[in-house]
Amino acid sequence: MKKIEAIIRFSTFEDVKEALEGIGVNFFTYVQVYGHGKQKGDTVTYRGAIYDSGDIPRMLLEIVVPDAKSQDVVDAILEHGQTDTIGDGKIIVSHVEKFYRIRTGEEGDSALD
Numbered sequence: 317m318k319k320i321e322a323i324i325r326f327s328t329f330e331d332v333k334e335a336l337e338g339i340g341v342n343f344f345t346y347v348q349v350y351g352h353g354k355q356k357g358d359t360v361t362y363r364g365a366i367y368d369s370g371d372i373p374r375m376l377l378e379i380v381v382p383d384a385k386s387q388d389v390v391d392a393i394l395e396h397g398q399t400d401t402i403g404d405g406k407i408i409v410s411h412v413e414k415f416y417r418i419r420t421g422e423e424g425d426s427a428l429d
Contacts (some may be wrong), residue, residue, distance in 0.1 A: 317412040317425065320338035320378045323349065323405040324397040334425070335392040343428070344379040374405060382411055384424050389420045 329346070336344065350371040361408055382387055390407055398404055417427035 317380055317415055317428070318383055319410050319412045320377075320379045320386060320389050320393075321382065321406075321408040321410075322379070322393045322397065323351070323374050324377065324393065325399065325403065325405060326373065326375055327391060328399065328404075330399045331396040332377070332393055335396040336389065338384070339388050339392055341379060341381060341385070341392075344377055346375055346377045349374050349376045372403065376398065380415060380428065 322332070326330055326396075335344075339424050352372065377393075379389055386409060389407065393407055414423065415427050420427075
């Protein structure tokens with residue numbers, strides 16, 4: 317199994333989500349995150365002064381899939397998360413040693429269904 321973590325723009329989240337559902341990925345976790353990168357953060361104007369907030373808001377998706385499906389997931393995120401501008405995000409793919417379904421105790425690929 318593979319764990320795919322993707323940091324993407326808010327503006328591409330719905331497209332990526334629909335693309336993942338289209339390839340049969342119906343379970344994943346997502347959360348709003350902030351970070352620093354080459355893009356730099358947004359600027360904020362307060363009482364006429366401009367401040368660099370330094371924070372870049374993004375969405376972090378965590379997806380666990382069987383090995384055979386991992387490239388399809390990466391391809392879907394690349395296709396639907398890309399805007400061709402700096403700050404589109406990152407994808408991290410790592411190996412999952414074990415995976416359990418808490419309710420039944422199932423382990424491995426059967427716990428993903």
